[in-house]
Amino acid sequence: MLRFLSGFASYWMLLGKVFSRPEKVQIYYRQTMKELISLGIRSIGIVAIISFFMGAVITLQTAYNTENPIYPTYLIGLGCRDSILLEFSSTIVALILAGKVGSNIASEIGTMRVTEQIDALELMGVNSASYLILPKVVATLVFNPFLTLISIIVGILGGWIAGTSSGVITSQDFIYGIQYAFIPYYITYAIIKTLFFAFIITSVSAFQGYYVEGGSLEVGRASTKAVVYSSVTILLFNVILTQLLLS
Amino acid sequence: MIRAENITKRFGDREVLKDISATFEPGQTNLIIGKSGSGKTVFMKCLVGLLDIDEGSIWYDDVLFSKLDFRAKKEIRKDMGMLFQGSALFDSMTVEENVRFPLDMFTTMSYSEKLDRVNFCLHRVDIIDSNSLFPSELSGGMKKRVAIARAIALKPRYLFCDEPNSGLDPKTSIVIDALIKEITNELNMTTIVNTHDMNSVMENGEKIIFIEEGEKCWEGSKNEILKSDNKLLNEFVFANALAKQLKASTK
Numbered sequence: 001m002l003r004f005l006s007g008f009a010s011y012w013m014l015l016g017k018v019f020s021r022p023e024k025v026q027i028y029y030r031q032t033m034k035e036l037i038s039l040g041i042r043s044i045g046i047v048a049i050i051s052f053f054m055g056a057v058i059t060l061q062t063a064y065n066t067e068n069p070i071y072p073t074y075l076i077g078l079g080c081r082d083s084i085l086l087e088f089s090s091t092i093v094a095l096i097l098a099g100k101v102g103s104n105i106a107s108e109i110g111t112m113r114v115t116e117q118i119d120a121l122e123l124m125g126v127n128s129a130s131y132l133i134l135p136k137v138v139a140t141l142v143f144n145p146f147l148t149l150i151s152i153i154v155g156i157l158g159g160w161i162a163g164t165s166s167g168v169i170t171s172q173d174f175i176y177g178i179q180y181a182f183i184p185y186y187i188t189y190a191i192i193k194t195l196f197f198a199f200i201i202t203s204v205s206a207f208q209g210y211y212v213e214g215g216s217l218e219v220g221r222a223s224t225k226a227v228v229y230s231s232v233t234i235l236l237f238n239v240i241l242t243q244l245l246l247s
Numbered sequence: 248m249i250r251a252e253n254i255t256k257r258f259g260d261r262e263v264l265k266d267i268s269a270t271f272e273p274g275q276t277n278l279i280i281g282k283s284g285s286g287k288t289v290f291m292k293c294l295v296g297l298l299d300i301d302e303g304s305i306w307y308d309d310v311l312f313s314k315l316d317f318r319a320k321k322e323i324r325k326d327m328g329m330l331f332q333g334s335a336l337f338d339s340m341t342v343e344e345n346v347r348f349p350l351d352m353f354t355t356m357s358y359s360e361k362l363d364r365v366n367f368c369l370h371r372v373d374i375i376d377s378n379s380l381f382p383s384e385l386s387g388g389m390k391k392r393v394a395i396a397r398a399i400a401l402k403p404r405y406l407f408c409d410e411p412n413s414g415l416d417p418k419t420s421i422v423i424d425a426l427i428k429e430i431t432n433e434l435n436m437t438t439i440v441n442t443h444d445m446n447s448v449m450e451n452g453e454k455i456i457f458i459e460e461g462e463k464c465w466e467g468s469k470n471e472i473l474k475s476d477n478k479l480l481n482e483f484v485f486a487n488a489l490a491k492q493l494k495a496s497t498k
């Protein structure tokens with residue numbers, strides 16, 4: 001418990017260092033662009049693939065669960081849309097990104113720690129926490145909402161293709177369903193969650209990497225911890241945010 | 248000049264440095280020698296402020312460095328260069344970007360001025376036509392040289408080298424030692440080198456401090472080191488069979 005509290009305190013202290021005034025705005029801008037590519041653009045593929053198949057499965061499962069003639073089939077489209085909007089494209093995608101981006105961040109920063117690259121930065125007088133972490137935080141906050149939108153679109157597309165090609169729903173009913181009783185606020189809700197989750201993934205993983213001591217074994221351990229801790233934190237915040245935003 | 252007074256450093260309740268005092272003069276290569284695990288790296292990191300000391304004080308000329316806050320330390324850090332044991336080049340940057348990094352961060356030079364300075368430093372350490380290589384494509388000796396070039400990019404007044412020879416073959420070691428010594432003289436820097444390599448001790452040791460188990464046991468020059476009758480020092484210096492025979496034959 002004591003260790004948890006002191007870890008929590010040093011997490012906030014690290015954030016304090018991260019959000020102090022940047023040395024040279026121009027260099028931070030350049031780093032942020034690099035991170036947009038490595039953390040953002042390079043995640044589009046995995047997000048699209050997973051969203052497509054999850055959209056397909058959600059549609060098929062909704063179809064089998066509503067095989068009763070009293071339900072109109074367009075409800076399948078509606079179910080698919082709401083599952084994707086409310087839960088899948090923000091939370092599940094965040095969990096997947098925690099695995100991909102989180103372990104990537106922790107191992108990159110951890111390696112820099114154990115090979116004294118962070119010491120080298122500090123010795124030059126660079127605020128290493130801010131230089132290494134701030135661009136990543138900014139990049140994921142900016143880009144992850146786009147990943148969520150991509151996931152929503154591709155997920156619904158996957159549902160449409162699976163539903164129509166398996167014959168459980170006509171194209172017309174599906175398209176009617178995804179427009180029926182649409183609540184635009186759900187998109188806002190998904191984006192707000194995404195922003196919180198993006199911050200959690202980046203900051204928790206960077207924290208794990210930044211304080212590694214030892215060698216490559218410890219870097220590996222830190223990157224596992226980064227995934228586990230950020231996933232658990234995401235699940236916790238999912239409950240809190242859902243309660244706050246939807247009630 | 249750098250002056251350490253009664254430095255004590257603990258990790259938890261383990262005392263890793265015990266009451267060490269030393270003075271390092273400009274224009275010469277100061278060596279800190281000792282077995283591995285004796286506290287050389289910790290001492291050097293305390294000197295540059297990467298680790299906080301528990302007791303004592305560190306002076307850079309007339310400034311009490313160890314009591315400065317982060318911002319004031321930063322000003323003095325601009326006069327420091329350091330060569331880390333594993334070179335600590337930035338993996339994600341090319342050779343040129345590595346050496347240019349401190350210039351990008353701390354100067355208002357134009358791009359072409361920076362490039363001139365980068366090439367000057369790289370030439371100085373004999374790295375030619377490798378500007379666009381990444382650290383993973385360099386040999387150990389080349390990495391050290393690029394790291395030296397990066398350390399001197401901002402014309403530091405103080406140079407710190409942690410085991411510059413570790414992982415190098417004897418011949419490359421000599422080249423690196425000579426390079427550090429020459430650059431020290433050229434820029435009239437205060438240079439401090441950690442080493443456990445007796446070759447470089449006998450080559451470069453204008454001033455030598457011997458640390459054992461976190462305590463300073465001996466201080467002197469390379470000419471005095473062979474004649475000393477300090478028992479711990481002798482055990483360290485004459486560790487191998489050849490050296491023991493030499494010692495016996497001079498008696």
Ligand SMILES: Nc1ncnc2c1ncn2[C@@H]1O[C@H](COP(=O)(O)OP(=O)(O)O)[C@@H](O)[C@H]1O
Nearest residue numbers: 213258263281282283284285286287288289290
């Ligand atoms: N961050 C640390 N935490 C705890 N102990 C440390 C730390 N860094 C170094 N030590 C201990 O301090 C002692 C001196 O280490 P070091 O200065 O690296 O020796 P060397 O002379 O080989 O450079 C070693 O026993 C090491 O275990």
Ligand SMILES: [Mg+2]
Nearest residue numbers: 287288332410
């Ligand atoms: Mg060492």
